Amino acid sequence: MFEPGYYRNFGLEEIARKVAEGQRLTIEDGESLFACPDVHAVGSLAHAARTRLHGNEAYYVVNRHINYSNICVNGCRFCAFSRKKGDPLSFELSEEQILEKLRAYGNNLTEIHVVGGCHPDLPLSFFERLIGRIKELQPHAFIKAFTAVEIAHFAQKEGIAAGEVLTRLKAAGVRMLPGGGAEVFSDRVRKLLCPEKLSAEGWLEVVRQAHEMGIKSNATMLYGHIETTRERVEHMAALRELQDRTGGFVCFIPLSFQPANTPLGKMEGTTGVDDLKTIAVSRLMLDNIAHIKAYWVMLTVKLAQIALYFGADDFDGTVVEEKIGHMAGAQSQQGMTRGEIERIIRDAGFEPVERDSLFRAVIRD
Numbered sequence: 266m267f268e269p270g271y272y273r274n275f276g277l278e279e280i281a282r283k284v285a286e287g288q289r290l291t292i293e294d295g296e297s298l299f300a301c302p303d304v305h306a307v308g309s310l311a312h313a314a315r316t317r318l319h320g321n322e323a324y325y326v327v328n329r330h331i332n333y334s335n336i337c338v339n340g341c342r343f344c345a346f347s348r349k350k351g352d353p354l355s356f357e358l359s360e361e362q363i364l365e366k367l368r369a370y371g372n373n374l375t376e377i378h379v380v381g382g383c384h385p386d387l388p389l390s391f392f393e394r395l396i397g398r399i400k401e402l403q404p405h406a407f408i409k410a411f412t413a414v415e416i417a418h419f420a421q422k423e424g425i426a427a428g429e430v431l432t433r434l435k436a437a438g439v440r441m442l443p444g445g446g447a448e449v450f451s452d453r454v455r456k457l458l459c460p461e462k463l464s465a466e467g468w469l470e471v472v473r474q475a476h477e478m479g480i481k482s483n484a485t486m487l488y489g490h491i492e493t494t495r496e497r498v499e500h501m502a503a504l505r506e507l508q509d510r511t512g513g514f515v516c517f518i519p520l521s522f523q524p525a526n527t528p529l530g531k532m533e534g535t536t537g538v539d540d541l542k543t544i545a546v547s548r549l550m551l552d553n554i555a556h557i558k559a560y561w562v563m564l565t566v567k568l569a570q571i572a573l574y575f576g577a578d579d580f581d582g583t584v585v586e587e588k589i590g591h592m593a594g595a596q597s598q599q600g601m602t603r604g605e606i607e608r609i610i611r612d613a614g615f616e617p618v619e620r621d622s623l624f625r626a627v628i629r630d
């Protein structure tokens with residue numbers, strides 16, 4: 266952190282005091298941080314909070330993403346991934362095709378991340394069987410699968426409660442929810458951009474139930490479209506409130522909106538400074554969520570490296586074949602090796618720590 270006088274220049278003196286003393290910030294504090302014209306002032310506060318939690322360590326995971334289908338009954342306007350059934354660009358992987366991909370990746374995966382669209386036909390039994398087969402094939406891997414939106418969709422399709430879906434998927438082998446589909450909790454934004462989607466309250470309720478049955482989750486926020494900075498901070502505050510009750514969130518993932526190939530394609534997308542500020546404000550607002558991810562797939566590797574100085578402590582993973590961000594024009598490569606990620610983290614001045622989905626260190630021989 267800079268000297269207190271430095272923060273006085275930007276009206277952040279009181280916030281700097283709270284950060285130094287580990288006090289909770291208000292929604293208004295979050296707005297003031299977004300409004301601050303000096304990204305270094307905001308970043309330095311976030312870096313102090315991040316260093317207090319994680320020292321010089323920066324985490325990554327050896328993982329693979331499986332996007333089983335992009336067919337979706339919803340039509341979210343920020344989505345470049347989904348297609349209607351029958352569209353020439355739609356895809357749907359069979360159980361065998363998914364297992365084939367996983368076999369090709371070898372058996373040293375720490376995490377398998379499985380998500381897709383809200384498919385109109387696939388029954389819950391398909392996913393139960395799929396998860397069971399993945400578990401059989403990669404017994405050591407941690408299966409992180411299905412957003413709260415998919416869980417609610419399965420429940421609606423089967424005519425059962427979301428809690429029952431979670432119970433069945435947990436029994437099949439799901440150990441964690443990846444946290445997508447939260448978008449921005451603002452009703453105003455959701456009415457305009459994703460009116461068919463599970464509501465904010467619905468998302469929080471599914472996740473609450475998951476946490477209460479021992480299924481941890483991450484939480485995302487899609488920013489950089491039509492939301493205000495206040496709506497971003499309110500989103501963070503809603504997550505913070507749920508975390509106070511359940512303690513089930515592991516990591517927060519700010520996702521920058523990628524306008525290409527979406528109905529909002531004329532929008533300009535975020536700037537690097539906005540991305541860094543959003544990560545920094547997340548670190549400062551979310552005092553009860555241990556980890557903030559710099560998702561290099563969306564940010565680019567170079568900006569993610571800088572983000573480690575703006576409050577982020579996690580670099581995500583080796584990934585491979587990510588489709589959701591890339592169909593929306595993400596310019597990053599589709600995967601990195603452990604060696605590449607470690608070099609990038611070390612070059613930024615941090616100590617790489619390979620982790621599992623719950624951020625426990627992975628020791629390899």
Ligand code: SF4
Pocket residue numbers: 337338339340341344345346347381382383414459462
């Ligand atoms: S964001 Fe998710 S729910 Fe919305 S259209 Fe895309 S895949 Fe479907």
